[in-house]
Amino acid sequence: DTGVSQDPRHKITKRGQNVTFRCDPISEHNRLYWYRQTLGQGPEFLTYFQNEAQLEKSRLLSDRFSAERPKGSFSTLEIQRTEQGDSAMYLCASSLIQGTFYEQYFGPGTRLTVT
């Protein structure tokens, strides 16, 4: 168990560019979640997958945000036409559906800076 990993850890981009972040969950976990955390705030839920199915995406911040988990393993979060307001930490978490409680294990995050 190597934990949840995220790549890159830091990304600096210019306004208007597209960015993509990757999340590798714990290998046997079937649920994967994306959150955004801005300075001074707690994580804000964006979307989640169960295996390859995206079960909730209404909380993605705009149509510039999209996420995929094509084979039910790793996931990508893409932000198109980035804006300065997109600057934040993007967190990924994964969990295993087992029993009555699904503990989420978080990755270290990807810090995005839009200049």
Place this chain on the structure above:
Amino acid sequence: AQSVTQLDSQVPVFEEAPVELRCNYSSSVSVYLFWYVQYPNQGLQLLLKYLSGSTLVESINGFEAEFNKSQTSFHLRKPSVHISDTAEYFCAVSVRGSYIPTFGRGTSLIVHP
């Protein structure tokens, strides 16, 4: 919709002193309650949780929290803190049956020697 309020953005305390981090929530339905901890340069970790049963829950490193339904609170306490407890602490709530938490803004616990 549910929400969480952590009134204290920062709590400074001396080593070996007791500490309480406050958390209040609002929800129209039954909830699960959580405390997460984030050490510098690390991901969030679940510290403790209340799902049902005993209203007092404990973590392995000496923290405890008590669910108080009448006051809609879930305060986190530790009788004697260590330098290593310095971290950001997040209170979170989720609707029963949903494990997608709504987080508070966080409280930075700073333990001084």
